[in-house]
Amino acid sequence: MSLEITVPEVSEGIESGTVVTITVAVGDQVEIDQTLLELETDKAVVAIPSPQAGKITEIKVSEGDQVDVGSVVMLMDTDGETAKAEPEEEAEPEEKPEEVSHKKTLPDLNTVRRGDMVAPAAPSVRRLARDLGVDIYQVQGTGPGGRISETDVRHFVRDTMQRITGGGPAPKSIGEFPGLHAQRPLPDFTRWGEVSREPLSRIRELTADAMSYAWSTIPMVTQYDKARITSIEKYRNEFNQQAAEEAKLTMTAILVKICAAALKVFPQFNSSLDLASRELILKQSVHIGVAVDTPGGLLVPVLREADRKGVEKLALELNEIAAKTRDRKISPADMEGGTFTISNLGGIGGTAFTPLVYAPQVAILGVSRSEMQPVWDGREFVPELILPLSLTYDHRVIDGADGARFMRWICRTIENPLQLVMKG
Template sequence: MAHEFKLPELGENIETGDVAKVLVSPGDVLKKDQPVLELETDKAVVEIPSTVSGKVKELRVQKGDQVTIGQVILTLEEEGEEAPTPKAEPKAEEKSKALEEEAAVEESKQPVPEVSSMEASTQARPEREVAPAPEAVAPVPATPSVRRLARELGVDIHQVPGSGPGGRISVDDVKHYVRDLVSQRGTPLAPEAISPAGPSLPLPPFEKWGAVEREPMSKVRRKTTEQMLQAWTIPHVTQHDQADITRLEQDRKRFAKRVEQAGGKLTLTAIALKVVAAALRTFPRFNTSVDLSTQELVYKQYYHIGVAVDTAHGLLVPVIREVDQKNITQLAAELTALGEKARSRKLSPEEMAGGTFTITNLGGLGGTHFTPIINWPEVAILGISRAKMTPLYMEGEFQPRLLLPLSLSYDHRVIDGADAVRFLRWVVEALEDPLLLSLEG
């Protein structure tokens, strides 16, 4: 008896992925829990184990394909006793069938009469984000792809005025409706609506002027693009400063061996984690998120700090949790382990979620100062550049001092410039005199 193996649930808010590698071939004897493919999600590559056993009859996907939850990956022929059908399969099958039936019904009802323009105008000004319309509401003329876009943007499709024949709703109608909401309330836009030109605007014919080569954007790069577009809606300001870490560097080298024995590397980033966590306790507004829909600041009572990691596959930001409750040795060991997982693409989505502040260190590559982009929905990010030995006039003479450039970008809707200066000066003084941490802690 042939069985279908479908892509299982991968985690919260994960609906699709790109096939990075197929690990089985037709004719292979597959055991339960054996990995069948590697799937690239937004920021990680995960192995998908089989929930059934048997002989692979047919592969339905190949490297580079985009697959969705519930999609058939392969079919199997049972060898010997029939393997039990996974419990989750009936739900996934029923869900897929229901979606297909819903799409068929929607397509068959395209010429449905639309409400008047006056009614549509009234619907376009809700007091709050309206929940999906109840079943009793008459269907609206919109294709499944337009409905999906509305869901992704958090919009009730029943409230979008249609500009097409018979009030038919298009992709542009949804985007215009979202932009109107943003202009009225200041609600952050989803990535699809942020692009000034819109994703449908064609590029110039580059081939007209010479040879070109196209490369598909990876899942990581596509997610980075979305995140940067979302972040760029934040009014950024960057404050620069520098810390004299001459003494700190001496101590770092002195204790490096001890930390290595514990499985970590005593890097400047590991030390900065501890300093920043203490600064966030002193300046709690930097550990918030702004909720424009309710006009509130969300103060987090925990300190989970993300650290940007440069990998061959793109920028990843693993999150170290409860930084304030760990010593520098523990932070160094955890930072080393997460960095290795990031570079080998083994980070789980959960390991990159829940951050309250981010640190990005480009000092290993060079440069002086830069303007880091805030990792939305956070309100600030600290950038670290390369330390440089500089002659500094002290005590009546020039002395060689190791100066570390720091760059703090912050959300000016939440944080005033004076507070940003105070925060960054606190970080500088803590790096220059670690005793300050003990006094403040």
């Protein structure tokens, strides 16, 4: 039996995405839940799993294609017996060999040959598109039979430029501040040596957007502090000797718990500013985002209801969600709704850094590498493991004194975890 595989609803509000990788080929026998392709949406890269076991008989999309939720991307033969008897070549699209042998995450306009019956455009128009770096397959033709004219290509470029520089009607994705990301004209870098250009991944584009929005609209202050973690580290190491791999306790998991408790004590840190209605939105739940470094870029999965979970449970959840994120199997929904963020660069190194608030949140905790340092205990210097912390907050919402108090509370709690249970 032949089964049509369609793009499932990956997240609320997501209507389409870009195929970044096709992980199977025509003729492949796949298992249920095996990843068939990866879709890059506005929010994340989502793996599309196979709904059933069977043999892929046709792949209707190629890497770089824009696909809508509900559209058919592959055909599958779910009957194992007939699958073997069928000739394999039949359903294979004509242009297949090129695509398989030159697998790339993003289509390089110069080198990819694609199915030739789409994108109706004259050779001169295709050349113009190529010269302007436009993927002709994204241009909507307005001529008879959908023919793409030179004007269509120019309009496509104009509309794209307006979207990026905010010169015209701004689309909804970055609609808040048209002109925010305007860039001055770049010099011709090739005057000083060879350069190559690569298109921004969707993740990079979104990170750039979020960071420049935060940088240019939020007055931020960073507060630095240090916590002695000798005893907590000792406990952590002892715990980990008994713990299974997936239950390993990380410093980040402990900090998630402590921050969750701190946010309950200092509710203004768990808020968002609504300037339009001149209100501060205080959130009753605590959802903590943890920045995860992936090959595709920075992603921030969210641990839900962190204040209501024990450290063990948080450690388990964090390990699982971090692994999922690194494997790019995280769904966009898993990255929504965070109220506070932790960015731990301690694993890589550094003594301190200034994290940027992830709007519309109002604070973020940065964690650097712990170091053994001499600490004066009143009589002598004793060796203590010191964890450097930096807290960046939205100064419109949080005053310096509150920032310092929040940080002190966190450090004191790291040093005396009893504080966690002092108030229930």
